[in-house]
Structure formats: C-alpha cells, structure tokens
Amino acid sequence: MIIRIGLGSCGIAAGALKVKESVEAEIEKRGLELEVRPTGCIGMCHAEPLLDVIDKQNSVYTYGYVTPDMVKEIFDDHIVGGTPVAKYLLSSPDHTYDFLSGQKRIALRNCGIINPEQIQDYVDHGGYQALKRVVTEMTPEEVIAEIKESGLRGRGGAGFPTWFKWDAARKSPGDVKYIVCNADEGDPGAFMDRSLLEGDPHSVLEGMAIAGYAVGAKQGFIYCRAEYPLAIRRAELAIKQAEESGILGKNIFGSGFDFEISIKQGAGAFVCGEETALIASLEGERGMPRLKPPFPVQSGYWGRPTNINNVETYANVPWILANGGKAFSAMGTTNSPGTKVFALAGKIKQGGMVEIPMGLSLKEVIFNIGGGIKGDKKFKAVQMGGPSGGCIPEELLDTPVDYESINQTGAIMGSGGMVVMDETSCMVDIARFFLEFTQSESCGKCVQCRIGTKRMLEILERICNGEGHEGDIELLQEIALKVKEGSLCGLGQSAPNPVLTTIRYFRNEYEAHIRDKKCPAKQCKPLVTYWIDPEKCHGCGICARKCPAKCITGEKKKPHVIDQELCLKCGTCFEVCPSKYQAVTVE
Secondary structure, eight states, rough: EEEEOOHHHHHHHHHHHHHHHHHHHHHHHTTOEEEEOOOOOOOOOOOSSSSEEOTTOOOOOOOSOOOOHHHHHHHHIIOOOOOOOOGEEEEEEBOOHHHTTTTTSTTTTTTTOOTTOOOHHHHHHTTHHHHHHHHOOOOHHHHHHHHHHHOBBBBTTOOBBHHHHHHHHHHSSOOOOOOEEOOOOOOOTOOOOHHHHHHHHHHHHHHHHHHHHHTOSEEEEEEEETTTTHHHHHHHHHHHHHHHSSSSSSSSSGOOBBBEEEEEEEOGGGGGGHHHHHHHHHHTTOOOOOOSSSSSTTGGGGGSSSEEEEHHHHHHHHHHHHHOHHHHTTTTTTSSSSEEEEEEEEEEOOEEEEEEEOOOOOIIIIIIIOOOGGOOEEEHHHHHHHSSSSEEEGGGGOOSSSSHHHHHTTTOTTTTEEEEEETOHHHHHHHHHHHHHHHHHSSSSSHHHHHHHHHHHHHHHHHHHTTTOOOOOHHHHHHHHHHHHHHHHHHHHHTTHHHHHHHHHHHHHHHHHHHHOOTTTSOOGOOOOOOEEETTTTOOOOOHHHTTTTTOOOOTTTOOOOOOTEEEEEHHHHSSSSSSTTEEOOO
C-alpha cells in the first residue's frame, strides 16, 4: 500500500507537511510497512492538503482538505480496517471528482501522480522513451515534421507554431545554437509553469532535449523566476539525476548527441517574459526588449540562433513524440489543436490547475470543472491573458476556448491565467489594478508605454476616486490605441487590453462612476456610503465595538448611527452585523 501526499507549493501552504508528519508518526506507531510518496499538485488546489491511499490493486482513493487530526481516522478505518472514510473522500475507483472529469491531461499527465524527486518514477511512467527513440531512430527533420503534424502552438501566449520556430532555428547558420525554456511566469493569478516544474520537471527536460536535437543545439537554459524556490530545487535535482543516469550530458543513449541544461534565476521582472528581454537578462544585462528582426532563432543568446518556448510547450513534446502528432492534433480544434493548461483563480469554488481540450466553452470550464461562483453569486466576467489580456462578460460565456475565438473578444489566451469575477467586482477598479501592474513593470524604453500607461492609470484612479469627468472614457480609448501602436514589445502592445475590454463590455460602470459618482459594485471606497437602517437596528453594539474608527455611536438596544465624517469605509460594520438583522447597508 502507498500513501501519496501532494507537496506542491499549494499543498505545502495549506499544511501538507504537517499531514505528512502525522502519516509518518502513525506508520511508526503502528509498525506498518507503507511507502509515503511525495508528489506535486494534481490541480485541485482548492482541496489541499490532498492524500491518496493506493491499495494493492492499484486503486486510488483521494482524500481532500486533510488535517493532521483526520489522519488517525483514515488509518483506523481505511489503511488498517480496509473501509474508506467516505465523508472525507473526493474521488475513488467508483467516483471521479467532477473537477477532473472534464479534463484531458497531456502536459499535466504526471503531475500529482509521480514523485517529482525520483527519476525512476518518471521512467516507470514512460519517461525518456521518446528522447531515446528520437536520438537513435529519427532525423531532426523527422522530429520537426512530427511536431508540425501535431499542430502544437506555443503555450506561452502568442500561440506561434512550434515547428516553425524549430525549423527556423535549425536552418539558421552557425555551429553553436541554444534552447531556452521560458519559466518567467509573471501574470497575477497564473501558476501553470510553477506547478509543472514542481510536479513533473523531467517532462520539461525531455522536451528541451528533443528540441535541442531537432535544432542542433547542445546547451539549454531554464529561465525561472527566483520566487519559485521549490520549482527551481526540483528542476535542479531532476537535471542532476538525469546527468547521473546518462540521459543528459555526453553521448545520450549512445547516439553521439550531447545536451546539457542549466538554470538561470530571474529577478521577477514581468517584461522578461518577452523573448528578447529574457535573452538580455540571461546575458547579464538589464531585461529590456529590442527590435525584431533579427528574431531569436536568427540571433539570440550571445548572437547565436536560439529557440525559446515556455514550460508547457516543452512538456507536451515527449507525449507527442511517443504517441504521434496525429494523436495530438485529433484533440482540440482545427486551428488550435491539443489541450491547454489554465490556472483557475478568483471568485470560483474549485480553483486550481486544469487542462482541457481546446474548443471547450468558457461556461463548461468555469461552471462544470470549476464548480461555479463562490457563494453562488452572479458571474460577471473572466479575465484571460493576465494583465495583458482582457475581461470577457457573461454574454460571451459560450465562447470556445481557442486562440482565434478568445482573440475576437478582445482578450488573449496568454499563458493560461483565468481569473473569475462575480457581481461584487468593480470592472473599473479591475482595469485600474491590471494597468497599475503593467505600468510598474514597464521597462521604460518606449515613450508610449512608459508615459502612456502612466497617464491612463492617472485617469482610472481619478474615476475610481469619484473625480472623473465627461470625456475621460474617450481619452482613455485614444491613449490606449496610441500605446498599443507605438510600443516596442508585447507588454506595451497589450497593456491597454483590460481597459479597452472593460470599456467595451462594461461602459455603464464607467459612466456611473463619472456621472453619478457611484460604484455599482460598491467597491470603490470614495464612492460608497455605509449607513445603519434605524428600522432594522436592534442596538446590539457589535458594529460599534468592532469599528476601527470608533465612528459608530448609540445606546444599548437602540438604533446606532455612523458619523460619516469619521467613517473609513472599511466595511467592518457591514461584515459583523448579524445576518438576522442586516441593519447595515452600503450604497
């Protein structure tokens, strides 16, 4: 029997290490011989800590929201008694958790399944067989042809055909070429690359080695932000184990092909997600983009041909070479084949990592896999593509998730962030939040991006503070278009997207802020007022005792009053007022 514990960043943050300690203590106390196997995130971040019991028949029973106190009961009833504890189970051989039932896992095929710190576990699941076949049986041209047949597009955001990049890098003149894995994941609410490197680092290494063989490179780099210490540690361990096994290094599988991988830690600059800025940082320079052409496949790292793909793209490669390009292109849509990994976050019941066939609708992802909106509130919008993306409203929930369909809404696929918003989200404030992020992350090289985003942010802040005036919406649109047209790299070209899509779909909220000095979502503090309904207030005094500003007065068992001049508009009174009274109102 095996006990598997999710020890990705989400699991550890939720308390999985304490669960592991409790499991090990129970094993020692009972004198049992059980294997405790750490694993990465299977995607169900909302239910962490997760614990799997795998019996002798290889049947998997998954327990969610596990606490150290629950461990003893699981041991008593299930591990020793043989009867699963039904009240804690998320899935079993007879029941698949609805979060996983709508997914098709290719890039995430091993995440939450294997021990990411043991290369043999990866090999036992078919790992490195694709690399062996490639370097011993196929020509580089045949590898590129297989990737072309798969239709794999770069999963980092632009969706550029992977085979075309590889082919261009191969055909670029030069004896020295490089492979780079872009793991500089900077979108707020996105954690796909981190989870992949934490849960299945060897699939990324294998994909990079196959790419190296295809383009004629002998050196690869993983550029990963330093804020991902667990991902970096597991990737470093995977590289070491692969080298010790002879899978990376000299004469791989006796083929004469040499390939080495090292890791470069980035300082967390969002702009370094752009290829040329990443290369500058990799060379030790300040991460700033440059004009293209020449493209990195022509002149990249130290002026040499360089192929850059992101983590998810490389993770797909071994599966494609093992199963064939046709098997991958059979999934998804004609122009967007295969699957895509998304990080579901925000106001959603079942947040986490999901991998779906392209073409599934937004509604199916959010309501079937994600379980709908927290607190059963009304869905309002979903932000796709991170700060460079856009907000998609309720009326477009039937939009298929593929590159072309998402682009038509004004948003972008991006690397895979999917932030869900409900009726309490202010769309003007959302636009302000994302623009504040991109404005602070601008490298400053382009005047349009450096100054234009600053002016846009100033206007949005005025509107959120109740100081907006007629013409602001049109001015925002005018500046946004100039920023998009005049910026050098993707950061500036896409920074206005959240503003333009919120104006496009939620113009009425902008107008309410400007004309009525009201925030319909009741989130912008300068535009809301808290007051106590004397007909409903029973004078319990809870709001007065909890108020940090001490602005609520009144006698016991008599209606209380809020001094509006002293009120901080923190909302504490609204939160603590007993639900049976609902005396505090916000307008």
